[in-house]
Amino acid sequence: MSPSTGSGENGVSVVRKMLREVLVGHEDPEGFFAMCVSVLGHHDTWSQFLTIIRPLSTAHVALHCRLTAIYDEYFTHIEDDELHVAMTLSLLESEKAIKSPPNSCKDSSSHSQRPALKPENISAGPNQPLQKGNDKGSGQSSPSPKNDDTHPDSAVDQEKAKCSRKRRQKCKVAGQQVVGLPVSPSSQPPVLLWFRRDLRLCDNPAIIGALEVGAPVLPVFIWAPDEEEGPGTTVAVGGACKFWLHQALPCLRTSLERIGSSLVFLRAGSPSGSSLQTLRQLLQETGARTVVANALYEPWLKERDDEILSALSKDGVDVRVHHSYCLRDPFSVSTVGVGLRGIGSVSHFMSCCKQNPGAPLGTPLDPPLELAKMPRRKDGSIIDWAANIRKSWDFSEEGAHAQLEGFLQDGVYRYEKESGRADSPNTSGLSPYLHFGQLSPRWLLWDAKGAKCRPPKFQRKLAWRDLAYWQLTLFPDLPWESLRPPYKALRWSSDRSHLKAWQRGRTGFPLVDAAMRQLWLSGWMNNYMRHVVASFLIAYLHLPWQEGYCWFQDTLVDADVAIDAMMWQNGGMCGLDHWNFVMHPVDAALTCDPCGTFVRQWCPELAELPDELIHKPWKCPASMLRRAGVVLGETYPKRIITDLEERRTQSLKDVAQVRQQFGQYVDKSSGCDLVPMPPRLVSEALGLSNGDAVSRGKWFLLPLITRMEFKHQLEEPDSEAASNPYNAVLKGYVSRKRDETIRAERGAQRRERMDTNYRRMEGLTQPRQPKGRARRTPTAKDKFSVVPGGVVNSLR
Numbered sequence: 001m002s003p004s005t006g007s008g009e010n011g012v013s014v015v016r017k018m019l020r021e022v023l024v025g026h027e028d029p030e031g032f033f034a035m036c037v038s039v040l041g042h043h044d045t046w047s048q049f050l051t052i053i054r055p056l057s058t059a060h061v062a063l064h065c066r067l068t069a070i071y072d073e074y075f076t077h078i079e080d081d082e083l084h085v086a087m088t089l090s091l092l093e094s095e096k097a098i099k100s101p102p103n104s105c106k107d108s109s110s111h112s113q114r115p116a117l118k119p120e121n122i123s124a125g126p127n128q129p130l131q132k133g134n135d136k137g138s139g140q141s142s143p144s145p146k147n148d149d150t151h152p153d154s155a156v157d158q159e160k161a162k163c164s165r166k167r168r169q170k171c172k173v174a175g176q177q178v179v180g181l182p183v184s185p186s187s188q189p190p191v192l193l194w195f196r197r198d199l200r201l202c203d204n205p206a207i208i209g210a211l212e213v214g215a216p217v218l219p220v221f222i223w224a225p226d227e228e229e230g231p232g233t234t235v236a237v238g239g240a241c242k243f244w245l246h247q248a249l250p251c252l253r254t255s256l257e258r259i260g261s262s263l264v265f266l267r268a269g270s271p272s273g274s275s276l277q278t279l280r281q282l283l284q285e286t287g288a289r290t291v292v293a294n295a296l297y298e299p300w301l302k303e304r305d306d307e308i309l310s311a312l313s314k315d316g317v318d319v320r321v322h323h324s325y326c327l328r329d330p331f332s333v334s335t336v337g338v339g340l341r342g343i344g345s346v347s348h349f350m351s352c353c354k355q356n357p358g359a360p361l362g363t364p365l366d367p368p369l370e371l372a373k374m375p376r377r378k379d380g381s382i383i384d385w386a387a388n389i390r391k392s393w394d395f396s397e398e399g400a401h402a403q404l405e406g407f408l409q410d411g412v413y414r415y416e417k418e419s420g421r422a423d424s425p426n427t428s429g430l431s432p433y434l435h436f437g438q439l440s441p442r443w444l445l446w447d448a449k450g451a452k453c454r455p456p457k458f459q460r461k462l463a464w465r466d467l468a469y470w471q472l473t474l475f476p477d478l479p480w481e482s483l484r485p486p487y488k489a490l491r492w493s494s495d496r497s498h499l500k501a502w503q504r505g506r507t508g509f510p511l512v513d514a515a516m517r518q519l520w521l522s523g524w525m526n527n528y529m530r531h532v533v534a535s536f537l538i539a540y541l542h543l544p545w546q547e548g549y550c551w552f553q554d555t556l557v558d559a560d561v562a563i564d565a566m567m568w569q570n571g572g573m574c575g576l577d578h579w580n581f582v583m584h585p586v587d588a589a590l591t592c593d594p595c596g597t598f599v600r601q602w603c604p605e606l607a608e609l610p611d612e613l614i615h616k617p618w619k620c621p622a623s624m625l626r627r628a629g630v631v632l633g634e635t636y637p638k639r640i641i642t643d644l645e646e647r648r649t650q651s652l653k654d655v656a657q658v659r660q661q662f663g664q665y666v667d668k669s670s671g672c673d674l675v676p677m678p679p680r681l682v683s684e685a686l687g688l689s690n691g692d693a694v695s696r697g698k699w700f701l702l703p704l705i706t707r708m709e710f711k712h713q714l715e716e717p718d719s720e721a722a723s724n725p726y727n728a729v730l731k732g733y734v735s736r737k738r739d740e741t742i743r744a745e746r747g748a749q750r751r752e753r754m755d756t757n758y759r760r761m762e763g764l765t766q767p768r769q770p771k772g773r774a775r776r777t778p779t780a781k782d783k784f785s786v787v788p789g790g791v792v793n794s795l796r
């Protein structure tokens, strides 16, 4: 995508005027489109042209269709053009290489000389029935019309289908032979393009890097589940993520096939086979001397990649690693010049990036991978737990771009104020595509900046994503070990029935249940609801945050070790940042689902309850429940806990207790928690170049952002949550007072008290109290008006 010319509003009005010329027949559609590109530039034409011509869609349908077709042709053509040419050339070269070798593949003697990969581990794919990637309608595992060669629409399609069938057959042969390919000394050795979490063609530096070598390119995906998991409990690729991969890989293969290439799927052989061994074998089989990939940043994956790089380099292989998963390579972000104050917050992180910019970054799948193996019942029937996930998403790169387009046309304008609504889709829904690299963050940022409202809050979200990866590189234990030492000793509940009720959406709190069922059924929920269910698990059920993390990792289609771990650590009160709020499981609904639409969607058994009581069915009179067909404990569960206030108090007391017990981790002057600093930060803070020097024997403690209610509770360990002036519970749009306001008020009260005492001691008269009614702080008992947005703005 080329940068916009910045022609802005003027350019658009010029184009609108030109459009009139087309309508009166003074200009033809092609000429108009060409002028549009020259006035608006490539990017603005791409983003605004369809909006400009939209008014034609009713009165001038034919012209509208013509212009849309020109637009479609132009952009699909341009985006795929370079890749197409390059990939086709590379395929042709590759085919030549396959046809030309003096020792044909059929030559079993030469074949047997090399250690061939096991055939059952190889799949170039097309021999398998493909699953429809975007079958939003049926939910059935049906062969994809997109990929089903037997149903072409027209003669042209039939011809195309034939060609593509032939091509696929060739690819299949190529794919299978390639792995056992005897190398012709005269042909140029191919390049292995190693796809990992960058399952896209668009804005993919590894693809460009591979093509730049100027040799045939062999795209490959290696499934190595053991390597994905870190040393602790990471659940790096949970069930939902596996299912996403299972759908997304064939989509990538189809995209590659469209430009004349293909994708080889390999499973790192068990039990001891590794990606390195698989790559070595593949290099040997194909004669490739270059491997190109995009970097991954989970510390254990980085370590593995470093080992691969050094081992292959020793073998004389050229390994080239590009960056594209985050906007910044997290290993290059430094605190130098910024310091450590506020670490963990996104503002601190963004300052670090600004100060130290570093290098900007620039069908069912083949059974052998067994990514989406569904469990079976005793009678042999399959439990298709992913049926709804399949219906909810388009797993392809095209799906990612359609989702982005839809968001930029619509949701982005509500994002700043209403991204917390559960009852309407106001967020981008791009997280799984970003996770699997089907959309590059750079592309997304660029497009978001192009939106008319230039959404600052949305852009910050990408900084949050980078922050998570930076934190994981600093603290590789992030997914399983509480960062703040005292909190490791927190008393957590071990009530498995509570955990199960939370996981299955059967807690008896409709808002929590609706969100947890949405997660189970669609593999996703929005950020606001993730805060609600996490607050419930931690602050009210007292279950360890790691349980929430593991469940999310297994059920989210966007499950991301770095982001998930950072968010659960923060929610679990022990991360680098503290969420400065706790979402109330009932009152949070006042903001995010005021009319109960979201609850009705996911808990249909409550649908007939009135709006005012749908979030608290236990308050409904028996007659109302009867009329609505609700029997608590039967059609809908009774609440698993009822003493919310007491549970909150207990949670605060537990925190105060461990902070008291491990006083060495509490800063005496500020009351903030202290955490041991990782060597990299110590080195940066001390201006040392070698992190090792500080990791041996010495450790430094760093004060962290700490919730005011915890500081206060430490001063008064036995007080109730409700009487804590900094009580962090958020009740719908009636947000609690900010800490600064409370601090200022408390300061003023203290000063007033001292003044009164002083006057009393000196025998002076007391000043008159001001007349009039004092302003009252709203409470949860007040009647709420429905204000969309509200407190949502304060959540990240």
Ligand SMILES: Cc1cc2nc3c(=O)[nH]c(=O)nc-3n(C[C@H](O)[C@H](O)[C@H](O)COP(=O)(O)OP(=O)(O)OC[C@H]3O[C@@H](n4cnc5c(N)ncnc54)[C@H](O)[C@@H]3O)c2cc1C
Pocket (backbone or CB within 6 Å): 419, 427, 428, 429, 430, 431, 432, 434, 435, 461, 462, 464, 465, 466, 468, 525, 526, 527, 528, 530, 531, 534, 552, 556, 558, 559, 560, 561, 563, 564, 565, 567, 568, 571, 796
């Ligand atoms: C307890 C908890 C667990 C979470 N686990 C994950 C997870 O496993 N994977 C995941 O991608 N997000 C996670 N998030 C962050 C956030 O909820 C999701 O990214 C967001 O809901 C995805 O929806 P969206 O794409 O519509 O987001 P949008 O609001 O449209 O944001 C756009 C993108 O920015 C990034 N982003 C948004 N919020 C955050 C955040 N707080 N931290 C880091 N990056 C962010 C995501 O990549 C997201 O796709 C978690 C949040 C919480 C509270």
